[in-house]
Amino acid sequence: MKLSPDLLDTWLALGDRAAISQTLRASAAQITLPQARKIAARIQALDATMPRLKIGILRSYSSEPLDPWLGLEAALEGFFPEIYHAPYGFFHQEAQAGSRLLSFEPDLTLLLLRREDLHPGLAEPLVALPDRERQSLQDEALRRLVELIGRLRDLTTNQIVVTLLPPLHGPGLGLIDRQAERSERAWWDGFEQRLVGQLREAMSGVLFLDLGAALEQIGRNAYFDQKYWYSARFPFSAEASRDLARRLISIAAVLQRPKAKVIVLDADNTLWGGIVGEDGPQGIALGHDWPGNCYLAFQRRLLDYRSRGFVLALCSKNNAADVDVILREHPQQLLREFCFVARRVNWAPKPQNLRELASELNLGLESFVFVDDSVHECAAVRHELPQVEVVQVPGNPLAVPTCLDSVARLEILALTQEDLNKTALYAQERERRELKQRVDGDGGSLDDYLRSLDMHMRISLDDRSQVARLTQLVNKTNQFNLTTRRYDEDQMRAFMTADHSVVAHFALADSFGDSGVVGLAIFRLGTTLAELDSFLMSCRVIGRRAESAFLEALLRWLADTGIRQVVGEFLPTPKNALAETFLPDHGFVPGADGRLYLDLVDRPPLPANRFPIQVELT
Template sequence: MKISDTQFDKLLALQSAQDIKNQLALRSMVPSPQQAGKLRRHLATLGEARAVRLGIVHTYTSELLDPWLHFSAALNGLSLDIYHAPYGTTVQEATGQSGLCQHTPDVTLLLLTREDLHPALQAPAACINAADRQDIQAQATQALSGLVRQFRAAVAGHIIVTVLPAQPPPGLGLYDVMAEQSEYQWWNQIKGDITRELREQFSGVSYLDLDQLVMQCGRDNFFDARLWYSSVFPYAADGGLAVANAVTTLAASIHHTRAKVIVVDADNTLWGGVIGEDGINGIALGQEYPGRAFVDFQKRLLSLQQRGFILALCSKNNPDDLNEVLLNHPHQLLKNEHFAAQRVNWQPKPDNLRAIAEELNLGLDSFIFVDDSDYECSAVRHSLPEVDVIQVPSRATDIPSCLDALARLEIVSLTAEDLQKTAMYAQERMRRTQLEQLSDTGGSIEDYLQSLNMRMTVRLDDASAVARLAQLTQKTNQFNLTTRRYGEKDIAGMIDAADFSVYHFSLEDNFGNSGIVGLAIVERANGEQARLDTFLMSCRVIGRMAEQAFLSTIVRNLGSAGVQALVAEYIPTRKNILVEHFLPENGFAVAENGVYARRLDAGDAGEPGKDFPIIIEGPL
């Protein structure tokens, strides 16, 4: 939808890039090139953008995307330095001296067509007989895999793969979906093979499905036949903006601090109305308007939980009134078990958010706060500027999609730990309850740790855990000696390298398995000395002596391999003061230039776990 002068003036009055992005998304507004330029200049005044180098390798014209890319990048807090490979030099750009490699891109975007995967895909699918389809499908998958493998070896940053959808509708028209030789179904099978190959064989690679964007925009709004035939550029304004926004959103999700917690209000957020005034039968929540919109918003929140985000509840209400909805309303999808933390009281919401952050042991800069109230949103913005605040739209029909435009809620990988986040925090509540009960009966912290029956499994150079290990380096701030950030390619490279050892551990006890929660990267500088490049641990297991047990296991393993000294460093940040004294408290002495060193002797190769209330297995 075009933007009127009145609407455009309202956009220019907004003082947050996220607010502008939300308004554009909610109203499906597409600015003209002139409006996009003005908005971009306005966005430049709102805050410092993060510089990102983007390299584009393409088999159709790509330069016409630049205005949309720069505009979308500004909306996502980025400033792009774009390199376009020469037209028709796809494979050549994957060599060491290419312009792409010289550009050292943070993100590489591959703009491909179907026929780039296999020449037969330029013909209508209905013309390809069933006997040939399986071979073409396998060959297309392997062709793309081979191309990505070349680029993965050539560039260090993230790679985004796209394949241009077919511009005309299926050759069999409306009957296509019913046909045995359906083009739609066959292409989905090819995409399934491609994405499985990329997911299983590569790290730091995403497939951006342009078919999804066609569905969002509509085919006629996505493509521009005139530009395609005159300039080999396929996108209309809507399509170009959609592609640019998707690319820069993925780039922002990689380069900005990822959100971890979504804190939601209840009244006029999870349901319409005020439970304390309207009662359980009077709130809007169900299959009629406007209740259906609130049900759909709860569905969105559940979907975000499945991406690995933690849900928390913060509401000014009587706890009994609110709990009645969670327990008994037939259309309430979010139950008590879906929330990792709750604050239902009459305290100021900034105070409650601080309490939730303390309970979850997470930084407030990883929080997104969702509320309908002007007052509450303003209070949180003023008191906690590090928290992203999303005000629930006044129109019920806009509520289900109000979080869709947040780049911090996009993901580029999904681990087993992500899927179990809420359950893990529920386990932590049970541990706290057990500690309180033991304390009330005179038990000590040692008694508590023994009662957990902890079992640690340490693994060495485990390639199957690359995604999770990279995620830990990018998300762990508090218990992290050096806060070095590594991508999946970096971790995979160190696992394969002879002079690096990559350790990780998982921790299990009576209440459940916490998953992979610790990482150490050790570089063997020479046969007798090693360097602790990275040592970090999830805040979820702090206080259980896991960090000491993990370090002891690493020291024992290195000592048995002939290492005589381990050097390490503490690089202070605003958030990792927790580990300021970890090294001197665990046998390291200050050497020089702020570096610590620990001598490894025969005693370091003793029985694993003998000094800790933890059974240790590994390194495996």
């Protein structure tokens, strides 16, 4: 169904980028190229201060027709795009110092490659080649591509996105290809698996974007525009162009916008169809039949998001007892009580409840995605809490399972063990709060509470197995962060392997469970002077004196290695006031250059019992 001009004008009259974006994304209507330009222009006129997003494109086929679709998706996400298209086939010329691409300084570099660009031998059918030649061809094509990506990676720190254009006409062996010994699809599946394996192991900030998956979702005949390809060397239909643009802008949004962490969900007409307080537990729509199967599918999708590292919270205007019956007893309810890290089920205004949830979870409201079916609740949250991303659940049950698919910040570019354990970690923190309330109620002190946790800290130095997690920490930790310097995985590895630096991290466990890797310090080492480049800790463990125990252990280690003085600094940001006095509180004094110094010579170590934490440094 095409979007009517009158309806488009109505939406554009909303006068707010977020509202326009949400309305358009919730619609299944097809947008034409002129409409895409009109929408982008309207949003840009509404907000002339949108940050610029610079995209550099290296290509072996036409890419300029992507521009209006990139403009549309960028505007919907709050960016103003600037796009550089390199000349056809100038991959190696642009992967050199001083090239026009590097002078452009893109935030994101996109490689649009055809399969036959990787090696001349790929211009011929694979099926006719002997097995040894097929393997040799794959090895050489992979080597050439990885070498090209590696040169780009060495010259720039921006995100690199690699694509391979699927064949326009399907495999040469037709229907039998999937089970044939010389399957073309199996050969390319093997190639792509080897490629992503090498990228994952050796290069940070490089993503292989699987166009084949998009093609399967849309369908080959709808994905390609044969006439456009043969007349203008541009392969994509309008639908495929917008899909590719959306995926690229989603990557940029994940990198450049505040990280989403919590999906806050309404209950009625969101997790199930109907109103439990009126329809009763047996009257709601939730199960294997229409329309309850749509809400069941949505709950399965929410479990997928939980597996990506997002946590779920509940915010519903309801009687708590009615909701509890569904969460605990309904046979088709997938999301049980333990799936939610926090809940507000009451009749208070939802903006108020969201503020309370943010306080309870110790998170900023910019990390929240609020999901509700009510136009009035969505409008109230948008008005009072503009930093919260709002998604209105469609009225059509068929659209409910995929209503979050277009939320860019719910994509991820990396996955760590801590991400997989997020819900359990928040549950542990809730138990710690309950213990503290009991200790306080019995007249106990903070020291009594901390000792009752039975905490154990494991400090490791230059542990390359934790590069992904440490890079994640250094790029997302804001509150307890002395300098807020950001580094990618390659830079983190370089700190670990250099003789003149050390990367220390700690994991913290207690009687309630293991919080995982939650603290990081990077020192630049001289002969007798150590410079504290970065020192940070996850907000999850603030208030347990772990930061002090970590610093003290590292100061002792530095002194044992011959370091006589440590210098650090506090670089203020809008979010890190919590860490402002940390170094002075631990004996650091201002120097003539404005930085903070601590002499380790003859410095008596602090009593071990000052921190109720058992520390092990390996």
